Amino acid sequence: MTKATETGHDHSRRLVLAGATVTVLAAPSILWGQQAEIWSAKVAHDSLINDLIRLVDIRSREEWAETGVAQGAWPISLHEDHFPERLFAAREIAHGRPVAMICATGGRTGYVMRGLREAGYSGFIDVSEGMLSSPRGPGWIASEFPTVSSEVALRDLPAELA
Secondary structure: OOHHHHHOOOOEEEEEEOOEEEEEEOOOOHHHHOOOOEEOHHHHHHHHHOOOOEEEEOOOHHHHHHHOEEOOOEEOOOOOOOHHHHHHHHHHHOOOOOEEEEOOOOHHHHHHHHHHHHOOOOOEEEEOOOOOOEOOEOHHHHOOOOEEOHHHHHHOOOHHHO
16 A cells, blocks of 8 residues: 555656656655756756755766766666656655756756646756757756766666666
């Protein structure tokens, strides 16, 4: 029995991303509702190093290998099986912190954010400059924020997200 069933509150919603449908439990959070949904790479970096957010890199493994992954980010590819489940697992182990998402240039994070909003979810942030830049700004790499190899990022990925 889930906690929602035990308390009589069912916060389940359906989310459709990349052709997969998943039903998840959504725990409301006042903090999440107060966050702006689009952040610069600088704000995301500063928030990450101050332990205020969790960062998820949703690019492909090939992209991670090519450029590295933002130091401290969890690599969870939009292009792999069980992405929605893994994204919501990241939110669970973020323990109330918002989950910021980054891709190459903001296109994929924008797509995921639209799906989340349409399904009624909050608590997610779009780092729309991406790793490589976008019209919103120079991006993580050009801003010279630290990166690690894809091997290190995958090694440090929490077991719940693997």
